[in-house]
Amino acid sequence: MGEDLLIETPEEGIVLATLNRPEERNALSRQSLFDAIEQLCHKLQSDLEVKVLVLTGAGSAFSAGGNLKHMRDKEGMFQGSSAEIHDQYRAGIQKIPLALYELEVPVIAAVNGPAYGAGCDLACLCDIRIASANAKFAENFVKLGLISGDGGSWLLPRLVGPSRAAEMAFTGDPIDAVMAYGYGLVSEVVPPEQLLPTAMTLAQRIAQNPARALRWTKRLMRQGQHSRLPDLLHLAASYQGICHETEAHKDLVNAFFRDKKD
Numbered sequence: 001m002g003e004d005l006l007i008e009t010p011e012e013g014i015v016l017a018t019l020n021r022p023e024e025r026n027a028l029s030r031q032s033l034f035d036a037i038e039q040l041c042h043k044l045q046s047d048l049e050v051k052v053l054v055l056t057g058a059g060s061a062f063s064a065g066g067n068l069k070h071m072r073d074k075e076g077m078f079q080g081s082s083a084e085i086h087d088q089y090r091a092g093i094q095k096i097p098l099a100l101y102e103l104e105v106p107v108i109a110a111v112n113g114p115a116y117g118a119g120c121d122l123a124c125l126c127d128i129r130i131a132s133a134n135a136k137f138a139e140n141f142v143k144l145g146l147i148s149g150d151g152g153s154w155l156l157p158r159l160v161g162p163s164r165a166a167e168m169a170f171t172g173d174p175i176d177a178v179m180a181y182g183y184g185l186v187s188e189v190v191p192p193e194q195l196l197p198t199a200m201t202l203a204q205r206i207a208q209n210p211a212r213a214l215r216w217t218k219r220l221m222r223q224g225q226h227s228r229l230p231d232l233l234h235l236a237a238s239y240q241g242i243c244h245e246t247e248a249h250k251d252l253v254n255a256f257f258r259d260k261k262d
Helices: 031-045 068-073 083-091 094-100 118-125 152-158 163-172 176-183 192-207 209-223 227-241 245-262
Strands: 005-011 015-021 052-057 108-111 115-117 129-133 135-139 188-190
Touching: 015 031, 015 163, 015 192, 031 094, 031 192, 052 192, 094 115, 094 118, 108 176, 108 192, 108 209, 115 118, 118 135, 118 152, 129 192, 135 209, 176 209, 188 192, 209 227
Parallel strands: 015 052, 052 108, 108 129, 115 135, 129 188
Antiparallel strands: 005 015
């Protein structure tokens, strides 16, 4: 995926992706990074051997959001007329929320440091967030006279509720990892040196389960965000019918009874 995004496979079924622009605090302003994340999601979606994606950042930050120097100098995605900037957002950074939202592989964010602006939104796009004690989260677009251009107004209220999301978005003030835990934004706060080991342990627990069951579970959770209960139950019944015919289900049921006998 190039130098913007490092891809590793530390264990079978687990992919580790690292935002790799520490000198820019992993800013989300490069088209090459947008393309790399989109390509990774498409690759993982078609590979049933992959069961979990862990996403983290190199250096001291998870992602500081947009590159302020590029904003100041009207470079890259920030250059041109308002219509051109609109098109650049659509063809650029908005690839990330669309690709990650459609990805059926479970995604864990190992938030190693500040996650500001688009970096906060990137963390929100993941299914589970584990935070280093050094992590901070800020939906701080208003501090620059901007709005979230990559889905934060859709994501954040669903994670922390409308009142807390409004406070974060309207003030732009950061919250630390402990407050993020209290908000329900992260599920665990750990010492910095324990972040990746903790994320990997969780990834291992998830990866013990069948790939199709994991993906369909995630798909149902996504569908549940905008479906009526009767519609979701109908879809769940369809998936369940398929699950009952898989070899993975049969093997696991048989293993349960073998273990019980022992």
